[in-house]
Amino acid sequence: MKIALTFSSKEGLVEEYRNRRKKHEAGPTDDFFAEGDSMDTIHAVMQALRSLGHRVVGIEADEGAMLKLSAERPDLVMNMAEGLTGDCRESYIPMLCERLGLRYTGSDPLTLGICLNKMRTKEILGFYHVPNPPFQVFYPNEPVNTDHLIFPAIVKPIAEGSSKGIDNRSVVTDPAGAKLIIAEKLKTYEQPVIVETFLTGREFTVALWGNGTDVTVLPIVEIGFHELPEGAWPMYSYEAKWIWDVPEKPLQIFHCPAEIESSLKENIEELAKRAYSILGVRDWCRIDVRLDQENVPNILELNPLPGILPNPEDNSCFPKAARTAGYTYTEMIGNLIAIACRRTGITEFVNATLDRL
Numbered sequence: 001m002k003i004a005l006t007f008s009s010k011e012g013l014v015e016e017y018r019n020r021r022k023k024h025e026a027g028p029t030d031d032f033f034a035e036g037d038s039m040d041t042i043h044a045v046m047q048a049l050r051s052l053g054h055r056v057v058g059i060e061a062d063e064g065a066m067l068k069l070s071a072e073r074p075d076l077v078m079n080m081a082e083g084l085t086g087d088c089r090e091s092y093i094p095m096l097c098e099r100l101g102l103r104y105t106g107s108d109p110l111t112l113g114i115c116l117n118k119m120r121t122k123e124i125l126g127f128y129h130v131p132n133p134p135f136q137v138f139y140p141n142e143p144v145n146t147d148h149l150i151f152p153a154i155v156k157p158i159a160e161g162s163s164k165g166i167d168n169r170s171v172v173t174d175p176a177g178a179k180l181i182i183a184e185k186l187k188t189y190e191q192p193v194i195v196e197t198f199l200t201g202r203e204f205t206v207a208l209w210g211n212g213t214d215v216t217v218l219p220i221v222e223i224g225f226h227e228l229p230e231g232a233w234p235m236y237s238y239e240a241k242w243i244w245d246v247p248e249k250p251l252q253i254f255h256c257p258a259e260i261e262s263s264l265k266e267n268i269e270e271l272a273k274r275a276y277s278i279l280g281v282r283d284w285c286r287i288d289v290r291l292d293q294e295n296v297p298n299i300l301e302l303n304p305l306p307g308i309l310p311n312p313e314d315n316s317c318f319p320k321a322a323r324t325a326g327y328t329y330t331e332m333i334g335n336l337i338a339i340a341c342r343r344t345g346i347t348e349f350v351n352a353t354l355d356r357l
Helices: 010-020 039-051 065-072 089-100 109-116 118-127 175-189 238-244 262-278 317-324 329-344 347-355
Strands: 002-007 055-060 076-080 135-138 153-157 193-197 203-211 214-217 221-223 283-291 297-303
Touching: 002 039, 002 065, 039 055, 039 076, 039 329, 055 065, 065 089, 076 089, 076 329, 089 109, 109 118, 109 297, 118 135, 118 193, 118 262, 118 297, 153 175, 175 193, 203 262, 203 317, 203 329, 214 262, 221 317, 262 283, 262 297, 283 317, 283 329, 317 329
Parallel strands: 002 055, 002 076
Antiparallel strands: 135 193, 153 193, 203 214, 203 221, 203 283, 283 297
């Protein structure tokens, strides 16, 4: 089968930024390119696909992607492109695929756009009575009224991933501090910010894959915070993810499978599967969950384009959960391809892919 791997490399995002940037604009923030994939990850996915017998072509998700996809006409597009800016940046490749009539892995443009926007995600979850932290949204050039916030609270850009804009200063404990950080985030990230009640319980991340009634929850990962520096808030912030946790000295804060009682495990699994279904997620997703003070699981966010760094020392949680379930990295990629083939009706490749696992 011919597969096109679509990606946003860090180098590609830097080039796109340079082409877009106006001379008077300030330079990018330190976390601006956090969501781009390294060439190590891109090459690892391509090697996994080739070892499964597929012909693979890599396509950067830049302005030339449509012409390349049109010329290649792959049997399937494996999409892992995050894009650079805007609520719809993760929807770019799926929209091109639908325009060209190409089948692709993962969720459709609508679901990707909704899940990237934390407010829209929470509005939908709230409509279906799915527990998630109370929140308020603040917009640029509008008055900041913090009267209804519950402290401590956490301030986040509304449409970012990879912990962009979530640092140790993001947790606020009083109205004055909240107003200061809200103003700072509005200016820095040039988008609305969402302020949520900061839940004080344990945190988990849940990897799922499948479609319809055939969705499997992989072993739950718990994120502990005992190894964070003194004074750090107990959360997986940008510092924890990209500065304090490095391959040379990985933080030992991940526990998979999570050591939890069966009732809590079942509650978290059912909550994650319900959110997966309600948001219309396809093929795979990683969902962040945190307990409130009553030990009730709450959805923090859904990541329908989960990171899949190949090196175990990088602490990428979807591969971590898959390894705990017994999958090698190649087998994880192969099973995703089989899931997408089954959903899109490429039945002749499903058994062939599974036979190689």
